[in-house]
Amino acid sequence: MNTTAIPTVQSDGFFSWFHALTGKERRTFWSCKIGYALDAMDTQFLSFVIPTLIATWGLSKGDAGLIGTVTLLTSAAGGWIAGILSDRIGRVKTLQLTILWFAFFTVLCGLAQNFNQLLLARGLMGFGMGGEWTAGAILIGEVIRAKDRGKAVGMVQAGWAIGWGVSALLYALMFSLLPAEWAWRSLFLLGILPALFVIFIRRFVDEPEVFVAQQKQQKQQEAEGAERAKFTEIFSPKMLSTTLRAVLLTTGAQGGYYAITTWLPTFLKTERHLTVLGTGGYLAMVIVGSYVGYIVSAFLTDYLGRKKNFILFATGSLCIALAYTRLPVTDNVMLFLGFPLGFFVSGVFSGMGAFLTELFPTRIRGSGQGFSYNMGRAVGSLFPLLIGLASQKMALGEAIGIFAATAYGVMILAALTLPETRGKQLES
Template identity: 55%
Template sequence: MFSWFREIDATERKTFWACFGGWALDALDVQLFSLVIPTLLALWHISKADAGMITSVTLIASALGGWVGGAISDRIGRVRALQVMILWFALATFASAFAQDYNQLLVLKALQGLGFGGEWAAGVALMSEAIRPSHRGKALGTVQSAWAVGWGASVLIQTSIYSFVPPEIAWRLLFGLGLIPAILVIFVRRHVPEPEASPARAPKAQQARTPLLGIFSPDVLRVTLVGLLLGTGAHGGYYAVTSWLPTYLKTERHLSTLGTGAYLAVIIVAFFFGCIAAAHLLDRIGRRRTVGLFALSCVIVVLAYVFLPIGDTAMLILGFPLGFCSAGIPASMGALFSELYPGGIRGTGVGFCYNAGRIVSAIFPFLVGHLSEQMSLGAAIGIDAAVAYGLVVVAVLMLPETKAVKLDAVDAPGAPAGAGVRSSAPAQ
């Protein structure tokens, strides 16, 4: 399963571990909020719609952060941008521990979102250029599995702290741990070099002057718009489920904190294996087929999870395919998006497509909270998620296959932006 890892060199491995660690710690910080929603509902007497608004604002901020962070990586380099973004979201999460009311937490979570989105964009651009084409899909998909590692760590930490510390203090301790990712910057600074394919290492005359807006040039505009649709559906479905799942298990399934942790553990482990499966499918059957397969599976499994009249044991078992299928789309988007753009605007394109979809998808977790006032929370989750994943199926049908294309730092002089990327022959 991981035999490909032995074929890459030391520099590729160090880059892999830096991005894997960054994404795991990113997930640790981001997922903490979904775990403390029940506590905040009780302590601050806010509504579910208010809690959903915090998640939505965070996602909107992460979209802007991804777009801008990707553009920054196109100008100052992937490695330097990665360091800046890791420090940003770590400090914002830590500051959230000191929020005194709803409005303060809303602002701090928005600041966290800026760094969260930028970190992913810089990391994917770095990985896509540092790893050889034959293993790019496996490497980027496996890095996405780090989300399960960070998510799992957040559940374990939350379960442990809530078992010994009163909830009104425990939630602050959880956010305080958000400073941990800052340590990763030391490793990145010492061991991860800028890739040869990075536009930051190209001659200045060939570097993109306006990467922030270059993704809207006529030759790549269609890709950008379809990528936005795909990102909207992928994130809308994922966050409609994961933002509200702990609350659903606790309020409608009436599980204790420990019981909720057990159900989430099954989903998180399955998410990890789903990322690994998608990673291998990307380099075997291609990007489009992998994304489409997982999107259709998500629709079926999510509806079964929240609508079928099943007992707690059956729900625990069904949690595995739920986590497995929800992993495949995010695990695939890094490889797909990075191969659709030329080097000079690659970071910007990756950051926009993956994160800008969150601006639109941010409505989904808010709607779950709003719709749950008229129907059950489970029904609201199921309807929203099914609509969102349906958008992914539509979008992937409109994109080209980019399996194993060779990435260059910039286009050849005089060539239209992106032409060299989409028309490249697969590298062996």
């Protein structure tokens, strides 16, 4: 496999790489970015309606937490399955299926009549949520040229912050127009909108050339008696070390993210008695910080390299967690800390899609990328539970700091041991 040198400066502007894209590449870029935004929109609806469900259905905080945990676990399973599927039927077809899947089950969430029905619908929605990330990351990673892959995949990932913002706006709109008992249902019913986007994908987005070439080569080899590539190849002696280290990398990123975003609001409200946390201004600062973090990290992952960028943002995330839990934070300080919080904990993911795309060969890329990212999601989802248990014997802020430090420490160590893949050409 060949590698190419990466120019450190784009002579005609930061976005010259986008102007150089072909029509096919641009359609793929926007399809994946919009797909991520719609995925985030449907996913984030739950966080806004939980207080209403607690008030109208009498749900406990434990019930609400269970819905969140089940969603994360099913999304991890869905992401791996989608990765395997994308190696079999194609990246584009898998992307379409996952979008239709999470849109359909988001609508069912809005029709649920009790907790058990909502738990089931939300759990099934998680399969599509995780699967869409995998299919989209592989698709955009294979379409974009090597020297611009980090920027393109990172900016696609930034679509998540856009979808988060859209869900907040729709929440404000629905709850201002309708009674609460109908507003939360209408919010989930709007989750059908992503299904319409599949029409565009079917018409304008093609499979990556590197994947098409691999499929032709594989069929020829099968005709000559060779075995078809199996998803279990990611656990073969040749690939096992890479797979396990990639899992550690994603576990660190997601474990740290869930540790901070799940428990910081509770810590700040119950132990620091801060009130700005519940305001739209604070949420806006976090969302804007997230989007800027995605964009900056997208450029830095091509400029600095994948490994250095991971280490930089993991260190920043750890520092912001310690600042929240150790420093005397006032309402005003916390409002402005929302920006670096979103910047670092979201930006750390920006280079993940490109890096995982480059780690695995085309024939098992979906399986490898799907397993690595989503196994990290599954293990990382346990961090909020572990912090909750640990906080029974120590201060909540101390528990958050310990687990965040552990998570980002693991991520840094994994990044140091994995190969640098910046500029790597994908084999056909």
